[in-house]
Amino acid sequence: MSGLKTWSAAVALSLMGTAAYAAPAKPVIAWMPEQVPAGPVAVHWDMWWGENGDAWRLYANDAPICSAALTPNGQQGQSGECAATLTDGIYRLQVQLCRADVCTASNEQSLTVGQGGSSAAAGTPNKPVIAWMPASVDLSAAATMTLRWDMWWGVNGDHWKLYQNGVLRHESPLKFSASQEAQQGEAALHLTEPGAYTFVVELCNGSGGAERCAASPAASLQVTATTTGGGGNPPPPDDGGQTDDGNPPPPDDGDSGSTDLAGNTPYINTSGRIVGGYFVEWGVYGRNYHVADIPAYNLTHLLYAFLAICGDNPSALDGARAAIDRECQGKPVDSVTLVDRFAALEKSYPGDRWDDPVRGNFGQLAQLKAAYPDLIILPSVGGWTLSDPFYDLAGDPARRAVFVASVVDFLKTYPFFDGVDIDWEYPGGGGAHPGKGSIADRPAYTALMTELRQGLDQLSHETGRRYHLTAAVNVSPAKVAFVDYAVVNPQMDAIFAMTYDFYGAWDNVLGHQTGLYPAAPEAHPGFNVRDGVNNLIQAGVDPAKIAVGVAFYGRGWRGVSSDGANIWSGVGHGPVVGTWEPGVLDYRDIETNFLGGPGGTGIAGFTAGYDALAEAPYLWNAGTGELITYDSPRSVRAKGQYVQTQGLGGVFAWELDADNGQLLNAMHDGLGHSPKTP
Numbered sequence: 001m002s003g004l005k006t007w008s009a010a011v012a013l014s015l016m017g018t019a020a021y022a023a024p025a026k027p028v029i030a031w032m033p034e035q036v037p038a039g040p041v042a043v044h045w046d047m048w049w050g051e052n053g054d055a056w057r058l059y060a061n062d063a064p065i066c067s068a069a070l071t072p073n074g075q076q077g078q079s080g081e082c083a084a085t086l087t088d089g090i091y092r093l094q095v096q097l098c099r100a101d102v103c104t105a106s107n108e109q110s111l112t113v114g115q116g117g118s119s120a121a122a123g124t125p126n127k128p129v130i131a132w133m134p135a136s137v138d139l140s141a142a143a144t145m146t147l148r149w150d151m152w153w154g155v156n157g158d159h160w161k162l163y164q165n166g167v168l169r170h171e172s173p174l175k176f177s178a179s180q181e182a183q184q185g186e187a188a189l190h191l192t193e194p195g196a197y198t199f200v201v202e203l204c205n206g207s208g209g210a211e212r213c214a215a216s217p218a219a220s221l222q223v224t225a226t227t228t229g230g231g232g233n234p235p236p237p238d239d240g241g242q243t244d245d246g247n248p249p250p251p252d253d254g255d256s257g258s259t260d261l262a263g264n265t266p267y268i269n270t271s272g273r274i275v276g277g278y279f280v281e282w283g284v285y286g287r288n289y290h291v292a293d294i295p296a297y298n299l300t301h302l303l304y305a306f307l308a309i310c311g312d313n314p315s316a317l318d319g320a321r322a323a324i325d326r327e328c329q330g331k332p333v334d335s336v337t338l339v340d341r342f343a344a345l346e347k348s349y350p351g352d353r354w355d356d357p358v359r360g361n362f363g364q365l366a367q368l369k370a371a372y373p374d375l376i377i378l379p380s381v382g383g384w385t386l387s388d389p390f391y392d393l394a395g396d397p398a399r400r401a402v403f404v405a406s407v408v409d410f411l412k413t414y415p416f417f418d419g420v421d422i423d424w425e426y427p428g429g430g431g432a433h434p435g436k437g438s439i440a441d442r443p444a445y446t447a448l449m450t451e452l453r454q455g456l457d458q459l460s461h462e463t464g465r466r467y468h469l470t471a472a473v474n475v476s477p478a479k480v481a482f483v484d485y486a487v488v489n490p491q492m493d494a495i496f497a498m499t500y501d502f503y504g505a506w507d508n509v510l511g512h513q514t515g516l517y518p519a520a521p522e523a524h525p526g527f528n529v530r531d532g533v534n535n536l537i538q539a540g541v542d543p544a545k546i547a548v549g550v551a552f553y554g555r556g557w558r559g560v561s562s563d564g565a566n567i568w569s570g571v572g573h574g575p576v577v578g579t580w581e582p583g584v585l586d587y588r589d590i591e592t593n594f595l596g597g598p599g600g601t602g603i604a605g606f607t608a609g610y611d612a613l614a615e616a617p618y619l620w621n622a623g624t625g626e627l628i629t630y631d632s633p634r635s636v637r638a639k640g641q642y643v644q645t646q647g648l649g650g651v652f653a654w655e656l657d658a659d660n661g662q663l664l665n666a667m668h669d670g671l672g673h674s675p676k677t678p
Contacts, residue, residue, distance in 0.1 A: 024097040025050025027078075027106045030314075031321040035112040035178070040083040045095040045106060048077045048315060049434050053097035053104075056080050060091045061123055072099070077434050088114030090178055092123040092155055110155045112178045124212040125203040126154025128183075131288040133199075135592050136222040137191070148186040149201045149216060150285040153319030157203035161213070162187050165198055176205075182342060184285075197221045263661025264295040266676040267668040273643065274494060274547045274650025275667055276301030278380065280657065281343050281361060286580065289657035290349075291364035296372045298664055301470075301494070301547075301652065303421050304365070307381045307410075309389035309403065310335045315432035316385050334393045335406035336381055362414055369416035376468055377416060381407075382423035384432050390424040391436040394444035403448075404455040411459060411467065419456060419468030421496070422449070426474050428482030439482070446484050453491040470494040475532025486540030495541055496652050500551040502527035503629065505575035505583035510560065510568050512616035513629040514551040516638050519568065519614040528614065529639065533648065547650045548639050550667060552658040554585045554630025556619075567609075567620055567627060576626050579658075586658035590630055594619050598662060610634065633666035640670015 030044040043058055043066070052072035057064050066082035078097070091113060095106040108126065131148040147162065156177050162170040170187040183203070191197070198220050204213040269275060277299055283289040294302065310328035313321050320339055327337045338344050347360040356363065369377055382390060393399035407420050427445045429437020449469065456467035474480070475497050502524070503511035509523050516529045526532070529548060537543055557572025575583025585594075596603035605621045610632075617632040631639075640651055651667045653659070668675075 023051065023102045024053035024099050024104045026104050027056070027095045027097045028317060029093060029095055029106050029109045031325060032109065032111060038086065038088050038114040040085050041111070041113065042081060042083050043093060043095075044079065044081040046077065046079045046314065047097055048432060049075055051099070052076070052078055053099045055098045057096045057098070058082060058084065059094045059096065060084065060086065062092070086111075086113045090123075108155055110178060123155065123205065125157035125205055125214045126151050127214045128160070128201045128203045128216045129286040130199060130201055130216050130219040131286055133219050133221055135220075136224060145189050145191070146186050147189050147199060147201075147219075148184065148288065150182065150184045151203055152182050152282070152285055153323075155205075156181065156183055157205050157214075159204050160185050161202040161204065163200045163202070164189070174203075182285075191223050194223045197223060263659075263665075264298055265661070265665050265668075266297050267665070267673040268676055269300065269668070269671075269673055271644070271650075271671050271673060273648075273671050274300050274652060275664075275671070276303060276494075276496070276547060276650070276652030277552075277656040277664070278303045278305050278652070278654050280305045280655050281340055283655070283657045284343050284347060284361065287657045291361055291368055292349075294368065294656060295661070295664060296368055296375050298668065299375060300650070301376045301378065302368075303378050303380045303470075303496075303652075304361070304417075305380045305655070306339065306383040306386055306423065307336050307379045308339045308386045309381065309393070310337050311389040311392060313386060313388050315388050320385065332402050332406075334389065334399045334402040336403065336410050337406075339386070358414075362416075366414075366416045376418045378419050378421040378468060378470060379410070379414075379417055380421040380423050380472065382425060384425050387423070387425045387431050388433050388436060390427075390448075391433075391441065394424075394427075394448045395440055397447070400448055400451055404451050407452065408455050408459050411456075415463075418465075419470070419493070420452065421470045421472065422452070423472040425472075426479050426482070428479060430474075430479065437482075442482050442484055445482070446487050449488045449491045468493040470496060472496040472498055473536070475499055475535055477526065477535050480535045480539050483539070485536065489541050489545070492545060494547055494649055495536065495545050496547050497533060497536060497549055498654075499529040499532050499549040500631075500654065501555070504555040505557050505572060508557070508571040508573065510557065510570060510572060510627065511629070512611065512614050512618070513555045514549070514631050514635075515611070515614035515616035516635065516642060517614050519611055519616070521568075523568075529642070533646070543647050544649050546648045547652045548643055548648060550636050550639060550651050550653045550663060551631045552587050552653045552655060552663055553579075554587065554590050554619075554628045555583055556585060556626060556628035557583070558624065558626050560625040560627045562625075567618075572627065573625075576628065585628065585630070587630065587663055588658060588660035590619070590628065591660060591662065594628065615639075631663060633662050633669075636663050636666035637670040640667055640672075643670070644672060 025047050027045045027047045030046060053070055054072055055069050058066035065084050068080055070078055091111045093109045093111055096103040128149045128151045157174055158176040159171060159173045161168055172185060174183055198218050200218050201216040202213040204211055206212055279294060279302060308324045310331050311333045313324055316324060323339055324337060331337060343360055344362050345358055345360045349364060352359045352363060365377060393403055411417050425431040427441035453469055456469055460467055469491060470493055473495055500514035503509060503513045511523050511527060512519055518528050533546060536546055556576035558576045559573030560570045562570030578584040579586040579589045594606050595608055602608045602619060605623050606619045608619055610617050615635050615638040617630060617635055619628040643651055
């Protein structure tokens with residue numbers, strides 16, 4: 001359940017007809033060991049789906065060493081391999097996938113051959129990313145603030161630099177690692193004058209004429225001399241225990257700050273319905289969103305994304321496969337496992353001891369569970385890029401047994417979790433890997449969920465606790481048909497219906513990405529919340545177990561051509577600039593920089609619109625042809641009211657860090673909950 005996780009993306013591939021982009025899709029170099037002996041080295045790459053290329057080249061330290069022709073095949077996957085003979089040294093490997101004279105490059109992968117070499121030999125580091133910063137600050141309240149940056153995986157640097165408005169303000173050395181470990185750093189910003197500031201971080205290797213640097217995207221900050229007055233995002237305040245509900249506030253990790261907790265109004269859940277949200281493991285990096293930022297007082301369910309499965313994970317991106325393989329050393333294939341050990345267990349927060357075996361997100365979650373014992377906390381297994389092993393293990397009784405046993409052991413090891421959430425995308429196929437999926441997945445899914453239920457019930461006999469089994473599911477008719485919901489429904493405590501990502505910039509087709517009702521016209525009939533929920537109910541799901549998905553983010557296209565009479569009749573030409581990835585924008589970004597604040601009608605050339613028939617908001621810029629579809633407080637309230645009238649189980653959100661409090665508040669409002677009085 002990531003920015004790429006969308007059932008409509010897979011469906012849309014069969015509808016596209018012509019490619020959306022001239023450049024080929026991005027290739028990915030397959031996992032390799034960190035160090036190999038000198039001699040022939042097998043380098044494999046994949047491009048799982050997207051615009052095809054007609055040739056590819058492999059570069060080592062910017063010099064071409066392999067090349068081959070390819071036959072384009074629409075949007076199908078492509079791959080290649082060569083045996084490169086390399087002498088001792090540290091190499092930056094990169095694949096370029098080309099169509100005519102247009103090429104798309106993979107991320108660089110560092111490889112030490114033989115005894116390796118110096119950090120300077122590693123070449124240009126991977127790009128760093130500056131952690132989230134507020135759009136504006138009041139000088140009187142924020143004369144000093146901290147700028148943080150991360151490079152999550154890739155070629156390391158041996159020093160870094162901070163530029164403020166193009167002037168070098170800070171430089172620090174770094175520990176270089178040839179194993180592509182994450183790097184991060186921070187520096188204090190001393191702001192003495194109002195005005196517009198731009199910050200860029202460079203991660204560098206070497207010195208003098210041999211220095212190679214990679215620059216982060218620029219971060220902008222507006223410094224004012226007086227209080228902003230609510231039009232922008234002020235610096236996130238200390239929540240100061242302001243939940244005011246008799247419960248202690250979430251533990252303060254001293255390292256939060258991406259979300260203004262004051263924007264979350266504590267509510268009384270009088271309906272007893274689900275109010276859930278996904279917390280993403282990687283949010284502790286660029287998003288700077290930590291467990292202490294979670295408004296747990298307003299949630300019934302908290303889902304941790306994601307755990308992986310030991311085995312073949314060809315769809316895992318960038319360094320995830322290498323990280324999973326490290327975690328799986330000594331574990332049986334098909335065991336559930338961590339992805340990012342540092343984020344989950346090792347990152348230190350105030351109060352942690354260096355030798356505590358559980359720190360990081362898990363240590364913070366344990367504290368959160370102690371503060372809010374009724375909060376149901378579930379690890380989610382799979383997601384868009386980590387679902388491949390499900391296809392291999394679910395149909396084999398012996399392999400299912402290994403998986404179920406590993407889940408039970410995981411819950412014993414980390415007892416603050418209350419069960420497990422299965423996010424297999426998707427039984428029957430249509431997920432990240434085009435070669436996975438068959439009709440055999442239908443009985444396999446039934447067996448998997450049944451045996452998981454049995455394993456959790458046996459654990460309940462041992463501990464006396466009730467363990468929850470939930471799943472995130474696709475709602476399209478084609479995907480629903482690959483699950484026997486009439487049989488698995490009794491095994492499940494909740495079904496998280498992914499009623500979003502109906503449309504997006506993976507193709508040129510326009511539509512409301514999370515509309516409640518059908519639009520008029522609707523490019524893909526059935527791509528709306530109501531029809532998706534009905535698909536599940538007709539397949540045998542108890543309505544009271546269905547939680548409707550709320551999008552805490554928007555999706556958008558650029559260059560939309562339209563006759564003006566109906567924006568949605570046009571076509572897009574690629575993604576808008578996103579908050580973290582192309583085409584995807586956090587709601588708090590949308591509210592501040594596109595709407596102009598809560599209740600705003602649009603700024604910077606954008607005009608806010610609302611499709612009352614579909615209960616779906618949008619933003620339109622006629623000058624640039626940019627179109628953004630998202631969930632707003634109004635549309636979220638409409639979803640909550642729909643849940644009430646249809647007797648559904650509740651609502652949940654992907655993903656918590658993208659909100660500023662407005663949408664979670666609206667989830668409660670729509671369910672008829674009242675704010676707590678002081």
